[in-house]
Amino acid sequence: MKMTPDHELLPLLDRLIAGWESEVVEFKNVSDSFSTSDIGKYFSALANEANLRNLDRAWLIFGVDDKTRRVLGSTYRADPDRLNRLKLQISRDTEPGVTFREIHVLDTAAGRVLMFEIPAAPVGIPIAWKGHYHARAGESLTHLGLDKLDAIRAQTAGSDWSAAIVEGATLAHLDPAALLRARADFARKYANRFPEKAVAAWPDEVFLDRAKLTVDGKLTRTTLLLLGKAEASPLLTPHPAQITWRLEGQEKAYQHFGPPFLLSTSALYQMIRNIQIRILPDDQLLAVEVAKYDQKIVLEALHNCIAHQDYTRLGRIVVTELPDQLVFENEGSFFEGQPVDYLTGHKTPRRYRNPFLAQAMVELNMIDTMGYGIHEIYAGQARRFLPMPDYDLSNPGAVKMVLHGRIVDPAYSRVLIQRTDLPLADVLALDRVQKGLPLEEDAVRRLKRAKLIEGRKPHYHVSAAIASAAETKAAYNKTRALDDNYYRKLVTEYLEKFGGATRADLDQLLRDKLSDALDDSQKETKISYLVTSMRRMRMIHNTAARKTPCWVLVKPPSAE
Numbered sequence: 001m002k003m004t005p006d007h008e009l010l011p012l013l014d015r016l017i018a019g020w021e022s023e024v025v026e027f028k029n030v031s032d033s034f035s036t037s038d039i040g041k042y043f044s045a046l047a048n049e050a051n052l053r054n055l056d057r058a059w060l061i062f063g064v065d066d067k068t069r070r071v072l073g074s075t076y077r078a079d080p081d082r083l084n085r086l087k088l089q090i091s092r093d094t095e096p097g098v099t100f101r102e103i104h105v106l107d108t109a110a111g112r113v114l115m116f117e118i119p120a121a122p123v124g125i126p127i128a129w130k131g132h133y134h135a136r137a138g139e140s141l142t143h144l145g146l147d148k149l150d151a152i153r154a155q156t157a158g159s160d161w162s163a164a165i166v167e168g169a170t171l172a173h174l175d176p177a178a179l180l181r182a183r184a185d186f187a188r189k190y191a192n193r194f195p196e197k198a199v200a201a202w203p204d205e206v207f208l209d210r211a212k213l214t215v216d217g218k219l220t221r222t223t224l225l226l227l228g229k230a231e232a233s234p235l236l237t238p239h240p241a242q243i244t245w246r247l248e249g250q251e252k253a254y255q256h257f258g259p260p261f262l263l264s265t266s267a268l269y270q271m272i273r274n275i276q277i278r279i280l281p282d283d284q285l286l287a288v289e290v291a292k293y294d295q296k297i298v299l300e301a302l303h304n305c306i307a308h309q310d311y312t313r314l315g316r317i318v319v320t321e322l323p324d325q326l327v328f329e330n331e332g333s334f335f336e337g338q339p340v341d342y343l344t345g346h347k348t349p350r351r352y353r354n355p356f357l358a359q360a361m362v363e364l365n366m367i368d369t370m371g372y373g374i375h376e377i378y379a380g381q382a383r384r385f386l387p388m389p390d391y392d393l394s395n396p397g398a399v400k401m402v403l404h405g406r407i408v409d410p411a412y413s414r415v416l417i418q419r420t421d422l423p424l425a426d427v428l429a430l431d432r433v434q435k436g437l438p439l440e441e442d443a444v445r446r447l448k449r450a451k452l453i454e455g456r457k458p459h460y461h462v463s464a465a466i467a468s469a470a471e472t473k474a475a476y477n478k479t480r481a482l483d484d485n486y487y488r489k490l491v492t493e494y495l496e497k498f499g500g501a502t503r504a505d506l507d508q509l510l511r512d513k514l515s516d517a518l519d520d521s522q523k524e525t526k527i528s529y530l531v532t533s534m535r536r537m538r539m540i541h542n543t544a545a546r547k548t549p550c551w552v553l554v555k556p557p558s559a560e
Contacts, residue, residue: 009081009106013113016059018071019554023049023136024058029065032075037130038514042117043090044133045141047098047127050120051152057120063113065478073111082541083114091393095128096333098396119396123312124155161311162222162357166235169219171204173232173260178260179204182227185262185364186211211363212356222357226364228259242316243302245271249323256316262364265302269295272321276388277406279385279413290384293326297380301389301401303366304373305330307358313397324406330399339391339401342374343428376402379424385413386432401534409434411462417453426452433460456518487513487530488539495540500552506531 016025026042028034039060046058063074075085085104091099121127126149186207187199192302199207201205208214213223221472222231225241233241233507243261245268247253255271257264278287305317310332320327332353352358361367364512378388387408392400407413416427433453439460447453453460487510492511495501501509509529514523531551544550 009104009115010108011027013061013106013108013115014476015073018059019299023138024053024055025061026059026071026139027061027064027066030062030074030076032078034062034076036086039086039116040090040093041132041134041141042130043094043100043173044127044129044132045136045144046118047121047235048133048148048152049136050118051123051126052148055120056472057502058118060116060118061113062116071108071110071113073108074114075112076114078112083389087394096121096122096125097338097393098127098333099394122310124153125333126152136533160354160356161214161227161239162354164221165215165218166221166224169224169228170231171219171236173219173224173235174204174228175229175260175263177438178227178262181262182211182213182364183207184368189365211358212358213363220356221311222354222360225259225357226262226360229464230258230260237316240314240316241311243268243305244316244318245316247271247273248320249378260506261306262366265306266297266320268302269298272298272326277386279407279410279417289295290386293403294380294384295405296435297377298326298389298408300373300377300380301326301328301351302369304328305359305552307361307367307397308353309336310353313531324404326403326405328403329399331397332399333396334393334399338393339374343378343424375424378414378428382416382424382427384421385416387412387434409462419452426450430462433462445518455515456522459518484530484533488534491530491534491551493538495551495553500543500550502548502550503527503531506551541552 007425011336017027019025024046028047042060046060050056050058062076063072064070065072069340083105083166086103087099091097101117101119104117105358106113106115126133127312135142135144135148144398146151160398183199183202184196187194187196202210205214205217208219208223209217213226214220221236221239221387228235228241241259243257243264245255246256256269257268272293274292275290277292280287302317302319309315309330309371310315313454314332317331318327318329320329358367367373381388381404387404389404390402392402412430415430416422422430425445427445429439429447430452432439432443433447438458439447444453444460447460452462454463455461490509490513491501491506494505498505507524510527511523512532514526518526532539535542538554540551541554542549543552
């Protein structure tokens with residue numbers, strides 16, 4: 001949600017009202033509620049129409065009467081957090097997963113106006129909501145007809161940016177070291193088909209064609225990206241061929257890396273500060289040591305950025321090194337599906353944004369095109385007992401991946417050390433537990449049956465049966481649920497000492513001793529249950545009014 005100054009939004013709102021509704025502007029007189037599903041349909045329709053009209057955005061506006069053009073105001077999702085969560089709800093059910101560019105809140109004399117800024121559908125990719133494509137017919141919402149669907153999809157037909165011939169580029173523009181490395185990688189990949197000596201003897205033109213880097217001997221943008229000299233970058237202007245490494249923290253630094261990307265990615269990896277992390281397994285004296293970052297994983301992530309970058313957006317790839325994580329960012333939305341679709345390694349993408357570049361990178365053993373890359377990154381982190389990567393697709397024009405280089409919860413790492421047979425699905429679920437993220441019910445049941453987690457929804461934690469090292473016992477004792485008899489004994493001892501107790505006294509006695517896995521409301525319910533159970537068991541009784549009880553012990557008959 002963006003709090004843009006009113007003096008900037010008011011003129012924009014006035015212009016939109018003056019132009020009134022069209023295929024790319026929709027006004028709604030919404031008071032306090034509106035179907036999220038309907039918002040999604042309008043999102044799909046307005047994004048697709050903006051694309052067809054070569055506009056970069058469309059607008060959905062709440063708080064303006066769609067008949068009189070009067071601002072009436074709207075209380076829809078007045079809580080800022082609820083309003084901001086709408087972005088996530090939209091991104092979950094759109095395909096590809098995109099969301100609002102911004103949600104602007106405008107306070108006018110007539111009331112609060114919400115201006116939802118919707119990005120145009122990406123070139124060649126219509127936006128669907130829950131599997132259905134929508135469009136506009138004048139001011140009406142309708143399905144996206146075949147004519148409009150074909151028009152959007154035809155935008156990229158035969159226009160693979162990476163396959164374009166670079167006029168004026170010659171073999172002299174290629175880096176000799178990169179060309180030598182490319183031959184070696186190609187020979188290693190096809191060792192069962194071509195003898196290494198044969199590959200080394202091919203003329204450059206033959207090798208480049210066979211490695212799918214050139215077209216009939218002509219150099220392409222792919223050739224220059226992967227093998228070109230740094231000084232050949234101007235031939236790709238205005239598209240920047242650049243990867244930037246940034247160091248953020250107590251110390252700051254940066255460095256730009258240009259072609260040849262075949263060599264630059266390894267050079268960038270050398271800039272990263274890569275210490276050893278020590279993990280002490282349960283009941284063992286010797287620590288397990290792993291590198292903060294694995295070279296294969298870092299290069300896999302970098303090569304994915306290169307292959308999937310939308311170079312037409314004129315942006316660079318950015319790798320930010322923070323004290324405990326690496327953040328990879330590249331231009332362009334996730335091209336097919338969502339990252340979660342590729343975690344198991346079973347999904348194979350049907351298309352690529354840069355098919356020529358992707359194929360050349362396969363020939364040089366930089367990536368594969370079977371959808372295994374993301375799976376290998378996650379599996380690699382699991383083998384190293386570290387947290388799973390996180391994807392952020394909240395920006396519809398970019399993809400961000402966070403690679404963790406620290407222990408989030410020692411218990412999680414100990415589970416992975418002790419249970420190397422865990423399926424990746426369980427590792428992913430445990431990762432969500434350590435990060436405090438919600439879990440699917442079937443995952444909860446599965447992990448509880450395996451005695452991997454404990455606690456009550458939503459406060460789950462790794463089971464003490466796994467995480468019982470000395471430094472985690474104290475935390476476990478604070479989160480585990482104790483037997484009710486323990487709490488009853490506390491109440492009994494208190495009443496024996498002080499004679500009576502109000503509900504406030506009992507709250508003060510028990511609240512800090514209840515499991516930290518319970519929130520305040522759950523703790524209040526738990527105390528009420530204990531008091532009620534002790535009353536029904538004739539252990540205590542109330543000597544005051546029901547609204548302001550005073551609890552005392554029930555004396556045994558012999559004491560009368």
